[in-house]
Amino acid sequence: MAYPKVPIAAALLAASAITVSPALAERVTPGPVVNADWLAEHRGEVAVLDVRRNLDAFAEAHIAGAAPVSWDAVRTTRVIDGVERQKVRLDAETFQQLMRDAGVDTDEPVVITSPGKAAGQITTQARLYWTFAYYGHDDVAILDGGNAAWRAAGHDMATGEVEITAGDYTSGNPDESVLATVAEVDAARTDAGVQLTDNRPMPYYLGLEQAGYVYAAGHIPSAVNVPFTLNVSAKGPATLRDTETLRAVYAHQGASMDNGAIAYCNSGHVSALTWFVMSKVLGNENAQLFDGSMHVWTQDASRPVTNPARP
Structure with missing residues (x-):
């Protein structure tokens, strides 16, 4: 699931639906937010992760080439500072394996989507984005409005199961x-x-x-x-x-x-x-x-x- 990285000019920031803070010079995604049309044009340059609670519904409709990520797998219960804590960040090794299972390679640009029909679904995109940021992966964006915005922009949805080739993603040092x-x-x-x-x-x-x-x-x-x-x-x-x-x-x-x-x-x-x-x-x-x-x-x-x- 590795895609070639092609630098995108800073002017592509205009492709986002809203104004965002400046993007890193070498990143492929034009900023932390992309819209459906940008993703359709640059689909082959990024890994698309579809994070959702109901993975059964993924096969019914998803963006072609996207990899499903279970929301239940994004957080965990673990001991931090000697106290057991619920619904908190994954440790580096567990997050690394989750992303490898989703086909993500080290330094690969990522766009995160979700069903996109309600605020609660957009929060899952943001939480996965934050985890990437915590483990030092900067070339990441969320798809504004998720799959619902993709549909609204007139882009086709794929159906069926997907076959994912494991990636070699490596978690960086926590930020x-x-x-x-x-x-x-x-x-x-x-x-x-x-x-x-x-x-x-x-x-x-x-x-x-x-x-x-x-x-x-x-x-x-x-x-x-x-x-x-x-x-x-x-x-x-x-x-x-x-x-x-x-x-x-x-x-x-x-x-x-x-x-x-x-x-x-x-x-x-x-x-x-x-x-x-x-x-x-x-x-x-x-x-x-x-x-x-x-x-x-x-x-x-x-x-x-x-x-x-x-x-």
């Missing part, structure tokens, strides 16, 4: 700059230079609802609520909103992009989309993702949680 530690989250509570953003639906932020693997309802003190669904359109393919709108919405919710920002949710899943938008769309180079999020934060009962529903 800790994209990962917020518990200590960094704790410090952000009182640091005006780092904004915590809670990306869950408002009922979770307010403590009206609580995920089963989170041990206290509410939010981390000083966090503002930026629900992940605000990042994408609500009708048609779930495409990212334009940059100007996103910047205005984030500012209105109290999440200025002038300083550092840490995105979190219940586990680090849906907040990956907010991290992606803050980092790759709005250009906040100091944006981080709190992997494990409220699950990890509330494992220690001494850590403060604000619960407006139970003042």
